[in-house]
Amino acid sequence: MKPFFGGNLGIINIGLASFAEAIADAGVAVVSIDWRPPGLGDIAAGRALAELVRLPIVEAANEEAIARYRRSQPVLAGVGAAGKTLPGMGERMILHAGPPIEWERMCGPMRGAIAGAILLEGWAANLDAALALAATGEITFSPCHHHDAVGPMAGVISPSMPVWIVADRAYGTLAFSNMNEGLGKVLRFGANGAEVIERLTWMGSVLGPALSATIETAGGIELKPLMAQALHMGDELHNRNVAATSLLIRRLLPPAIKVLRNPDDLAKVFAFVASNDHFFLNISMAACKAMVNAARGVEASSLVTAMARNGVDFGIRLSGTGDDWFTAPAPKVDGLYFPGYGNADAALDLGDSCITETAGLGGFAMAAAPAIVQFVGGTPQDATAYSNEMTHIVMGRNDALTLPGLNHTGTPAGIDARKVVDSGIAPVINTGIAHRQAGVGQIGAGITRAPMVAFCKAIRALAARVGDEARARGAGSRA
């Protein structure tokens, strides 16, 4: 045994704070922990976690996973039709946000959006027929995440819709997102009237091809530098994208003028992009998806590679637990409502947009966006405090995306599910609030937390998997 006395005693106090006083009085260094039961009191998860702390196989896996995340080089490469672009996209398939869910359990906005997608594809003549078709099981529903894609709110993507293509130049892989339709009556909030379908049709036939040609002319648009600049201009790239959208227009306009021959299209395309402060959101999401995809599939890693909600369940995935989802009921959002709406109107937390938090933006980068508190509530101090708090649950920082307000430190990135369970600090998420009924649209915005239960499940699964592997290896070495 290494003697721990007769040298330099240093103590960590876990529990009764008064014990630290006696130690400090004696002139010995002591740090007291603001302790609370790990996993909000899930004893089994707390025990599983204790097995994973400082475990060499997990530490090594996490080092690998976070390094891969950091090396990712997302570049906006173009726009393509979902059916021809997304891996595994079937002919009669509709993608949705969050973890897998059956039609019967879907929330209002998601059902409305799916019905709209069926109308857009021309698979049904009217809304009733569309809803009936959706219920028959003839159409396959699949999470965006299963196709390297993400979509905000309902996250509905059908074969003819245009999708952003983000190429990861470091790995040669692709990630995707649908395109942002703007606010108000839009498909992602479950609206499916004629104006919605018309807009989507125009986006597929005019907007998508025009921007694709523009981007091609530009030779692709490097996204990390643009996003870094937007952070310095007050965006957090989830709920505030006004700077990034403006920067995008600056990058797009010169090549667009060169390549778009029809002045009407040029005017309409840029009027559309410029009218929507959130236009960049979906690109930010695809870039974030690319970054966390880079960290996927490192056996034994506790890095969180997806957080997503379908309006009923909140699901997460870890790098080291394969394709499994760990779910918990989707939480309510604590937020500010547009005039005329309140808590009773709100859908539960919805959408893949918290891929931004998964990659270290959004709520994690709130220190960059003090102005956002006017939208989601709180004070500028709170915004900074959220970023500080998130440093307790991540593996490191992303030095390519820095926070001026925190002395230009990188955004906290690489969520470690172990640290989430151990500290009881759940990832903070900035998000919009959808009306619970299809088609009403966004009714507010606010802040929510990823549910601890999902992290507890993930940690239990990871501990079991790592334990199995260790046992298998032990058996192998004996053999």
Next chain:
Amino acid sequence: MQISSRLSARAGIERASIVMATAANLDLLFEAGLLEKPVESSPSDIIVALAGDKGAIDAAIGEVEAALVQRAADRRHEAGVPEIACRTIEAALAEQSGANLALISVPGDYAAAEAFKALRLGLNVMLFSDNVSIADEIALKQLAHEHQLMVMGPDCGTAIIDGVPLGFANAVRRGEIGVVAASGTGLQQVACLIDRWGAGVSQAIGTGGRDLKAEVGGRTMLQGLTALAADTATKVIVLISKPPAANMARRVLAQATKSGKPVVVCFLGADPSVLHGSGIHPAPTLDAAARIAIDLSQGCNGRAIPATPNDGDNVAIAAEVAHLEPGQRFVRGVYSGGTFCYEALLLLSAALGPIMSSTPLDRSCVLADPWRSEGHTVVDLGDDIFTRGRPHPMIDNTLRAERIVTEVRDPAVAVVLFDLVLGYGAHRDPAAEIGAAVEAARAVAARDGRYVVFVASVCGTTGDPQGLAGQEARLRHAGVLLADSNAEAVRLAARIAQQRIAKESGLQAKRGQQ
């Protein structure tokens, strides 16, 4: 705990308990009648349970709220953005990379997990928490062994490392005597007596009460022995425990012999004939252990100094006994320290015959109702049976104060015997409250025309936050006969009872002295 103690001291509050809302704590509150129906809560909530009159409860709730607000304010006091405190051992270790010991006192359900984490992070562990399973204790000590670390506990109430009091511990002068103890109050008693009698302690290591069970294998005690054997500042080693199983005792003694240093072995209640070996010095009581250790540390042979009655004691005893009425013959021990209670049971039963208790030496002597004494009775009010839903009597004197008054209502009681434990973690001024209880008890007895003798020992040091001299002065002021050690106090009480019994019946007296 400190807030509950403060609240239960408020007028109109009968009981107060502030605990984390863990499943185990909720059960305790139910059992204690402080909770009538299930409440919606998560384990990270804090539950404030109060019994008393309405006005007092409202005021108490106000006090709790104020305390919580103050705590939040203390955390945010600096301008600008509040940095949040470390939530995990790993985070704390990043802040203080030189740390080498984790002191864990979280609720038992979560304690083992924290200890496993600490060990994996390379920290030694003092596990103050109780309610940790023996399976976990074995696994923790195995893991510690693999990482060359030490686990003190679980249920390790006290330790003194490099002079730093940990848990419920006393400010003891540093010196040359190292202690390894399976008993918290046993460790405190020996350390305080070493301090009181002019010597000092190098290290005092707690092992937890189950360490010497065969399943656990005495890992911590053996490690402690090895560490103290190697420690150049330690000249003499003291081991304290209840008697372990024979093969366990052999292993410990063999290891002790190998240390090359004199080892005083106090296995309370053990047959002294089994405690032999080169360099082994058996001690029958805690105070004897302290005396022998001091003697050895001063280069003497460690055989001297049996505690003998002195003239001062004889005079004091005679004066006290003179006040007693015919029929007053019983001793009632009202303890807060488990090992003090145990030591009292051993010494009193040797002097007076069977002693009743809720934790007796022999099952035939178990009290039918732990709240009602019969004949000679000694109780440990720190035992689970009394503390469910209540703070420990070292923190909250209410229960002991009540029991002291209850005992003197029995006209057959001659002596009330008790302990008073000082140090970090203990009540801030126990002598004030217990002294007042003694005065109240005297008044109750006086109304019935009786006198009662009070005998006590104070376990503490001059350096303790409460101050030994002031605490003793307060008890003396209440007319309490004080001894330096618990064993001496017990002997005084026994002699008083023997003299009373001798007066009443020569025959009985003979039997008692045998």
